[in-house]
Amino acid sequence: xxxxxxxxxxxxxxxxxxxxxxxxxxxxxxxxxxxxxxxxxxxxxxxxxxxxxxxxxxxxxxxxxxxxxxxxxxxxxxxxxxxxxxxxxxxxxxxxxxxxxxxxxxxxxxxxxxxxxxxxxxxxxxxxxxxxxxxxxxxxxxxxxxxxxxxxxxxxxxxxxxxxxxxxxxxxxxxxxxxxxxxxxxxxxxxxxxxxxxxxxxxxxxxxxxxxxxxxxxxxxxxxxxxxxxxxxxxxxxxxxxxxxxxxxxxxxxxxxxxxxxxxxxxxxxxxxxxxxxxxxxxxxxxxxxxxxxxxxxxxxxxxxxxxxxxxxxxxxxxxxxxxxxxxxxxxxxxxxxxxx
Amino acid sequence: xxxxxxxxxxxxxxxxxxxxxxxxxxxxxxxxxxxxxxxxxxxxxxxxxxxxxxxxxxxxxxxxxxxxxxxxxxxxxxxxxxxxxxxxxxxxxxxxxxxxxxxxxxxxxxxxxxxxxxxxxxxxxxxxxxxxxxxxxxxxxxxxxxxxxxxxxxxxxxxxxxxxxxxxxxxxxxxxxxxxxxxxxxxxxxxxxxxxxxxxxxxxxxxxxxxxxxxxxxxxxxxxxxxxxxxxxxxxxxxxxxxxxxxxxxxxxxxxxxxxxxxxxxxxxxxxxxxxxxxxxxxxxxxxxxxxxxxxxxxxxxxxxxxxxxxxxxxxxxxxxxxxxxxxxxxxxxxxxxxxxxxxxxxxxxxxxxxxxxxxxxxxxxxxxxxxxxx
Numbered sequence: 001x002x003x004x005x006x007x008x009x010x011x012x013x014x015x016x017x018x019x020x021x022x023x024x025x026x027x028x029x030x031x032x033x034x035x036x037x038x039x040x041x042x043x044x045x046x047x048x049x050x051x052x053x054x055x056x057x058x059x060x061x062x063x064x065x066x067x068x069x070x071x072x073x074x075x076x077x078x079x080x081x082x083x084x085x086x087x088x089x090x091x092x093x094x095x096x097x098x099x100x101x102x103x104x105x106x107x108x109x110x111x112x113x114x115x116x117x118x119x120x121x122x123x124x125x126x127x128x129x130x131x132x133x134x135x136x137x138x139x140x141x142x143x144x145x146x147x148x149x150x151x152x153x154x155x156x157x158x159x160x161x162x163x164x165x166x167x168x169x170x171x172x173x174x175x176x177x178x179x180x181x182x183x184x185x186x187x188x189x190x191x192x193x194x195x196x197x198x199x200x201x202x203x204x205x206x207x208x209x210x211x212x213x214x215x216x217x218x219x220x221x222x223x224x225x226x227x228x229x230x231x232x233x234x235x236x237x238x239x240x241x242x243x244x245x246x247x248x249x250x251x252x253x254x255x256x257x258x259x260x261x262x263x264x265x266x267x268x269x270x271x272x273x274x275x276x277x278x279x280x281x282x283x284x285x286x287x288x289x290x291x292x293x294x295x296x297x298x299x300x301x302x303x304x305x306x307x308x309x310x311x312x313x314x315x316x317x318x319x320x321x322x323x324x325x326x327x328x329x330x331x332x333x334x335x336x337x338x339x340x341x
Numbered sequence: 342x343x344x345x346x347x348x349x350x351x352x353x354x355x356x357x358x359x360x361x362x363x364x365x366x367x368x369x370x371x372x373x374x375x376x377x378x379x380x381x382x383x384x385x386x387x388x389x390x391x392x393x394x395x396x397x398x399x400x401x402x403x404x405x406x407x408x409x410x411x412x413x414x415x416x417x418x419x420x421x422x423x424x425x426x427x428x429x430x431x432x433x434x435x436x437x438x439x440x441x442x443x444x445x446x447x448x449x450x451x452x453x454x455x456x457x458x459x460x461x462x463x464x465x466x467x468x469x470x471x472x473x474x475x476x477x478x479x480x481x482x483x484x485x486x487x488x489x490x491x492x493x494x495x496x497x498x499x500x501x502x503x504x505x506x507x508x509x510x511x512x513x514x515x516x517x518x519x520x521x522x523x524x525x526x527x528x529x530x531x532x533x534x535x536x537x538x539x540x541x542x543x544x545x546x547x548x549x550x551x552x553x554x555x556x557x558x559x560x561x562x563x564x565x566x567x568x569x570x571x572x573x574x575x576x577x578x579x580x581x582x583x584x585x586x587x588x589x590x591x592x593x594x595x596x597x598x599x600x601x602x603x604x605x606x607x608x609x610x611x612x613x614x615x616x617x618x619x620x621x622x623x624x625x626x627x628x629x630x631x632x633x634x635x636x637x638x639x640x641x642x643x644x645x646x647x648x649x650x651x652x653x654x655x656x657x658x659x660x661x662x663x664x665x666x667x668x669x670x671x672x673x674x675x676x677x678x679x680x681x682x683x684x685x686x687x688x689x690x691x692x693x694x695x696x697x698x699x700x701x702x703x704x705x706x707x708x709x710x711x712x713x714x715x716x
Contacts (some may be wrong), residue, residue, distance in 0.1 A: 140571055145504060147528040162544045163616075164554035166569070167576035170505020175570050212357040232550070316536070 011065035012102035014072035016122055022069055028201030034205040041067055045074035046210050052094040052223035053218050080198045081211035086247030092192035098182050105178035141179040148172040151182045156253045191202050234333035235319040236312055237261050249280050254314045259291050260306045264331050306331050344707050345379045345715040349403050349702055351667050352641055356399040363639035365392050371413040375634045388417040405643035408634035421632055428531035430524055430559025431498060434627040435521040437481055441489050449479040450678055452710045454702035459677035459711055478709045481519050490655060493521045495620045499545055504577050513652040514661035535629045542628050547620030552609050554580055557599055564605040566592050584615055646704035662686050669699035673715040674706060
């Protein structure tokens with residue numbers, strides 16, 4: 001490919017190899033972060049983490065590449081130093097969503113087809129081995145059915161079913177935002193692995209202090225509120241709570257199961273909302289609306305039932321044990337064990 | 342016992358003399374094989390390092406049925422958890438019983454699983470031994486085979502047009518009984534897990550099509566039409582819009598169609614019905630399973646004594662001729678029922694009596710449990 005990624009692109013995609021090369025070329029070392037002129041970058045990383053963890057929002061502002069490349073590195077260092085699993089998961093996901101927004105914009109607005117192809121190549125092919133192409137006249141992206149299915153089957157919304165896609169000659173045709181959404185999880189995992197695999201001999205003192213301060217601020221967001229004894233729940237619910245505990249990103253169907261089950265138990269909306277605090281993409285306002293919606297207090301006013309065991313089985317959410325014998329809905333679990341649900 | 346001895350002799354001679362008919366997968370050593378003895382005991386998790394070894398085992402053991410995995414493994418003889426799965430061909434099973442043919446009753450026979458008594462009409466209890474365990478055996482007629490052929494052609498069309506699979510990677514087989522198997526070999530789909538394979542089955546069957554994907558969106562006033570940015574020119578979008586006779590220039594006509602069926606929700610139901618009519622009925626369990634063993638092509642199907650045979654040209658393929666490969670020396674059978682049968686291009690009118698038949702026809706009737714050998 002004759003054209004190359006510019007430094008401005010690296011500000012948006014600081015996880016690319018080119019960004020690491022840039023840092024190496026500048027002979028930057030992390031102990032330089034203790035210098036006062038680095039305060040702006042460090043503060044920016046702190047702001048980003050606060051926006052993500054305290055407000056559940058993606059940090060969308062973008063500065064010049066010299067700042068953003070180092071900001072990315074500093075964010076990872078702070079998260080590494082914090083060493084809190086839910087924060088590591090949350091930051092990885094939000095960093096991925098941030099890149100997703102930039103990439104979608106670039107693919108929609110960029111006029112040069114060569115530049116679009118280059119971006120796609122760098123992110124889809126180099127990072128995730130996905131062959132993808134863009135059509136010059138329709139701006140649609142096409143990728144192989146197999147590559148599509150591997151990722152789309154992780155999504156629960158019916159719109160991602162292959163039948164609801166434009167499919168021809170072995171390819172699926174997608175809008176830029178849809179194609180980019182497909183790799184969110186992989187991008188998030190890649191950033192997560194980078195944090196996990198970082199080997200830092202001596203963490204700069206400025207990073208340690210930032211991490212210490214953030215730890216205090218984030219303590220409310222990382223302490224899991226154990227509302228009930230997990231052992232009383234059916235295995236499907238127990239499994240979802242355990243994943244939530246670890247800060248895993250539960251699929252939509254699992255969240256619906258968990259919320260409707262807790263509503264069926266008669267738990268208060270506040271209690272249920274707080275159960276989702278460990279979700280990496282937790283946003284209190286959105287979660288509250290969704291739980292209230294399921295409870296029939298918002299939107300359609302329909303009170304949603306707990307999905308049946310059969311439905312959960314098809315969604316790979318069933319982890320039946322012998323104690324589940326003869327039940328057809330999780331709410332029936334334990335009725336014979338003297339547990340009143 | 343006489344029936345088993347007769348069949349076993351025939352099968353052994355077939356495997357001894359016609360081993361060229363048996364097609365083995367490339368990389369035979371990576372596949373799991375299995376076979377069923379005449380006493381219905383199953384042997385699994387075995388492998389062969391070459392074709393000769395396999396044939397020798399078939400001649401020696403003379404099994405009732407022979408199976409081979411669609412998957413390749415690092416260690417095919419290990420237990421499932423430690424086999425080291427390396428990918429599996431995508432296989433579709435089209436079964437006659439799923440087509441709900443109206444003629445099925447005309448050529449179905451009911452056999453008591455206790456005393457082997459046979460009935461032409463449906464029974465719930467055997468009048469001879471009072472057993473309630475009754476099997477239904479059907480001899481597919483030409484209408485049935487043509488329906489299977491049409492369904493298979495439709496599947497192949499979808500695989501070629503939508504999935505971009507070329508002819509050379511698609512193999513069609515008659516199962517030897519009442520179905521066709523379509524194998525997609527060495528494709529990019531070999532690495533897919535069961536969930537992704539289920540998604541392909543849903544696609545083929547027309548399951549889960551949303552009105553939004555062809556432009557009918559739910560709104561405050563029930564619905565509005567806005568075609569998706571990625572167009573309606575491909576895949577199910579094209580198929581359904583062609584069925585509804587609409588295109589991007591006929592939005593008002595489209596809105597009228599949706600209104601005429603009763604709005605968004607009713608249109609969604611109508612769409613599901615149309616998609617299922619246009620879809621292909623394949624057995625979802627078979628395609629989803631990445632560790633299944635399938636009947637090996639060229640081996641005998643114990644339910645019929647016909648072989649699983651490859652179709653070279655689906656249009657002219659005559660399964661009850663190509664799959665009938667056993668000897669034609671005459672033998673005597675005592676038929677349990679009156680029926681008509683066409684095998685190897687010959688027509689047989691079977692009376693409820695002792696009949697002199699070629700060995701292949703006798704074997705077919707005995708395997709279907711509609712006759713017994715007479716010595």
